[in-house]
Amino acid sequence: MAAPMELTCWGGDWGLPSLHPESLIVMAYAKFSGAPLTVNTIKNSWRAPKGDLPVLVSEDVAISQPAKILNFLRKQKYNADYDLSAKQGADTLAYIALLEEKLLPALLHTFWIEAENYCSVTKPWFASKIAFPLSLYVPGKMSREALNRILLTKGGPPLYSLTEVEAQIYRDAKECLNLLSKRLGTSQFFFGDTPTTLDAFVFGFLAPIYKVCFPRVQLQEHLKQLPNLCRFCDDILTCYFRLTVSGHSPAGQDTADANLQKLTQLVNKESNLIEKMDDNLRKSPQHPPRKLTTLKLAAGGEESSPMSRLSP
Amino acid sequence: SSLSTAAEPWPENAALYQQLKEEQILLSDNASSLAVQAFLQMCNLPIRVICRANAEYMSPSGKVPFIHVGNQVVSELGPIVQFVKAKGHSLSDGLDEVQKAEMKAYMELVNNMLLTAELYLQWCDDVTVEEITHPRYGSPYPWPLNRILSYQKQWEVRRKMKAIGWAGKTLEQVLEDVDQCCHALSQRLGTQPYFFNKQPTELDALVFGHLFTILTTQLITDELSEKVKNYSNLTAFCRRIEQQYFEGHEKDSSTIARSSKRSLLR
Numbered sequence: 334m335a336a337p338m339e340l341t342c343w344g345g346d347w348g349l350p351s352l353h354p355e356s357l358i359v360m361a362y363a364k365f366s367g368a369p370l371t372v373n374t375i376k377n378s379w380r381a382p383k384g385d386l387p388v389l390v391s392e393d394v395a396i397s398q399p400a401k402i403l404n405f406l407r408k409q410k411y412n413a414d415y416d417l418s419a420k421q422g423a424d425t426l427a428y429i430a431l432l433e434e435k436l437l438p439a440l441l442h443t444f445w446i447e448a449e450n451y452c453s454v455t456k457p458w459f460a461s462k463i464a465f466p467l468s469l470y471v472p473g474k475m476s477r478e479a480l481n482r483i484l485l486t487k488g489g490p491p492l493y494s495l496t497e498v499e500a501q502i503y504r505d506a507k508e509c510l511n512l513l514s515k516r517l518g519t520s521q522f523f524f525g526d527t528p529t530t531l532d533a534f535v536f537g538f539l540a541p542i543y544k545v546c547f548p549r550v551q552l553q554e555h556l557k558q559l560p561n562l563c564r565f566c567d568d569i570l571t572c573y574f575r576l577t578v579s580g581h582s583p584a585g586q587d588t589a590d591a592n593l594q595k596l597t598q599l600v601n602k603e604s605n606l607i608e609k610m611d612d613n614l615r616k617s618p619q620h621p622p623r624k625l626t627t628l629k630l631a632a633g634g635e636e637s638s639p640m641s642r643l644s645p
Numbered sequence: 646s647s648l649s650t651a652a653e654p655w656p657e658n659a660a661l662y663q664q665l666k667e668e669q670i671l672l673s674d675n676a677s678s679l680a681v682q683a684f685l686q687m688c689n690l691p692i693r694v695i696c697r698a699n700a701e702y703m704s705p706s707g708k709v710p711f712i713h714v715g716n717q718v719v720s721e722l723g724p725i726v727q728f729v730k731a732k733g734h735s736l737s738d739g740l741d742e743v744q745k746a747e748m749k750a751y752m753e754l755v756n757n758m759l760l761t762a763e764l765y766l767q768w769c770d771d772v773t774v775e776e777i778t779h780p781r782y783g784s785p786y787p788w789p790l791n792r793i794l795s796y797q798k799q800w801e802v803r804r805k806m807k808a809i810g811w812a813g814k815t816l817e818q819v820l821e822d823v824d825q826c827c828h829a830l831s832q833r834l835g836t837q838p839y840f841f842n843k844q845p846t847e848l849d850a851l852v853f854g855h856l857f858t859i860l861t862t863q864l865i866t867d868e869l870s871e872k873v874k875n876y877s878n879l880t881a882f883c884r885r886i887e888q889q890y891f892e893g894h895e896k897d898s899s900t901i902a903r904s905s906k907r908s909l910l911r
Contacts, residue, residue, distance in 0.1 A: 398810070423829035427750035430757040482808040490706050512746035 337371065338409075340402075342387035344374030344462060347544045350574050352458065354440060356387040358399045358537030364573040365528040368411035375462045399537075403530060414529045421524050425531040428516070428523075431509060436538050438483050439506030442499060443542065443552055445479035450547040507555045513539075514559040521568065528569065540566050655732060659714045660693045661685075662700045668784045669698060671777075672862050673763040678710040680722050680854025685712075686890040687845045688734045698785035726847050736846045744841060748848045751833065751840070755848075758826035759855045761811060762819050762869075768802040770816055772865055824872045827856075831876035838885060845886070853886045 340363070342356030351357045351374070363370045375386070388395055389402045396402050407414070414422060444455050459475070460468035488498045513535060522528045523535065542552050543566050556562060663678040664670040670678070678694075685692045692712065697703065704711040704720045711720030712728075719728045729735070737748060767778045782798060783791025806812045811819075830852060839845045840852070856879055860870050873879055 419832040420835070423832040424747065424750070426825065426829045427747070427754040427833075430754040431750040434753045434757055478808075485805045485808045489708075512749060515742040516746045518743070 338368065338389060338391040339373060340370045340387055340389050341373045341375070343459075344376070346458065347546060348570065349540055349544050352541055352545060353386065354437075354537045354541055355385075355399045356537075357540055358533050359387050359389070359402050361528075361536045361569065361573065362403055362406065362413060362530060362533040363411070365533060366406060366411035366413040368406050368409070399534075403533075413527070413533070416527065417524055417529060421529075425529065428513075428531055429534050431512070432534055432538050435505040435509035438487055438502040439552055440538060440542060441479040441483060442502060443547060443549070444545075445476040446483070447547075447549050450549050451476060454545065454547055503551060506552060510552075510556055510559055510562065514562050517561050517565060519561065522565075528573075532565075532569070536566060536569050540570070653715050653732075655690050655734075656715055657691065658693070659691065659712060660695050661710050661712050662695050662697055662703060663710045664700050665696045665698055665785060669781055670696075671767050671781060672858060672864070673760060673767060674701075674709050675862065676760070676763060676855040676858040677708070677722065678854070679858055680851045681710050681712070681725055683853050683886060683890060684722065684726065684736070684847055684850035685729075687736055687850055688729060690729065690734060722847065722851060736844065736850075737841075739844065740841060740846070748841070748846060751830070751848050752851055754826060754829065755851050755855060758822050759859075761806075761809070762823045762826075763855070763859070764802055765806060765811055765814070765819050766816075766864070766869065768799050769806055769812070774799065776865060820868055820872060823869065824875070827873055827876050827879060830856075831879050834878055834882060836878065838882075849882075849886065853883055856880075857883045857887065 340356075340359060342359065343351050343353035345351040345357075349357065350360050350372075360370075360372065362368075370389075385397050387399070387402065388397050389405065390396075391405075394405075396405050406412075414425070417425070443450055445451055456472045456476075459472045462468075463471055483498065483502065484495075487502055488495075492498045492501055517523060520526075523531045539556065539562060542556055543563060547553070661678070661681060664674060682692065682694065700709050700711070701707060705718055706720045706724075708721050711718055712725060714728075717728070719725050737745060740748060767773055778799075779792070779795045783793075783795045785791075786794065803812065814822075834840055839849045841848070856873050859873050860880065860883060862870075864870075
């Protein structure tokens, strides 16, 4: 029996389990490989996100980058790449490199550097998840790190101004999206019918672009012109994260269970009231009070889906 | 002006500039230069290699190598491939869309892992920095300029490593990454002569540039070249390209046999 594993990461909104690409990659991989992770999203607490998120903690070992976390999960026998051939494994590495070099800079730019996006969406959202006064400092730090990374890797001559760098990285990102779309074609996942590490990485990078509502959305608009990539993201969200396309945000498994619990409590209360009324009416011992069985909580899994359709 | 570029044929006096071969050039720059040379050989475009101490500063992007063709100056493999394509020469026209996507992905893999590992080794590994990099990098210049330029470059590279998360890696982890990359390349190559079977593409040129340089450059230890030697199809690949595109050019300065400390053929 594997030791319990806990993942600390940024939470989600707009129908996503997480807004943060690296966190999303790990969550997706865990779903694909069936790894039992308890996910703790950063809420408004004093426990500050130390170092880089996401962090996986298992038996006092803390592992921090997505590639390392995935390696660890594979060693624990949660391997989503089990059926891949060696060449497909090689392709996975190559495409991940493509994503990091060509798509990530534009993703970082859209979230952290584009002024309108950063001030109206990113900063308030991240600041709302951490306690004051860290909320004043951490978003700014993440933004500076993003800018630093982009300038150091992409910003050399002959690109001399930030606008030229921006133009170049968006060109690269759009080309990368086109390449991914061509590679995906009409299949459901990148290597056939079961999702693998590459699908986790692509989903982690694409879903935030696809779903988050920014004022400046050139990358999202380009992505929406590639219907197979949009379908890819939606499929993973509905199949593995139990979210509807319209975005029961953030209707995760937990909220569905919470709603179910509330409903059950209400029904039980009602039935208790009816019982009392019954007793009062009869006021006689020859009718033993009928024992109404209280509704049991559905044990997660399949039963929650039909139930969640009931919730508004 | 791009129309006029396309119209002019490839001139006889096209030149490729890099740093001084014997004393100055470093592993990563040598690999990049060799990749471009291999690419141009594969396209059958003649090029002379000219070594200048200040090649890095002459380059429009600050990176070597760069080529001087007609009155155009283009640096780095990516832009050079585009430039050559505009002149009507291309190695990847026969590939379909999915193959082109794969080719670009593998080229990014080489840049992301192999090139970064080379940079790490020569600028972030203290022993290599002291014994090889610092003496070589500033060698054409008098003291104290040689030290200043060297430290400046080191600071720049270390900043970049920190931004992409490589600063925290140990040498073992970097060598692990090189191994992973070589494993992927070896798997992809399989038993084919080139990555896309019969014809070489820019990916073959890039992989050749890096692997051949790693195999033939003497560093403090042999750990890096051992990682590549573990994969026999990769060494065979390098030998094949060396034989096909670089033998018989012994006379002119575009020979690569001398820049490497020893040739692969024994």
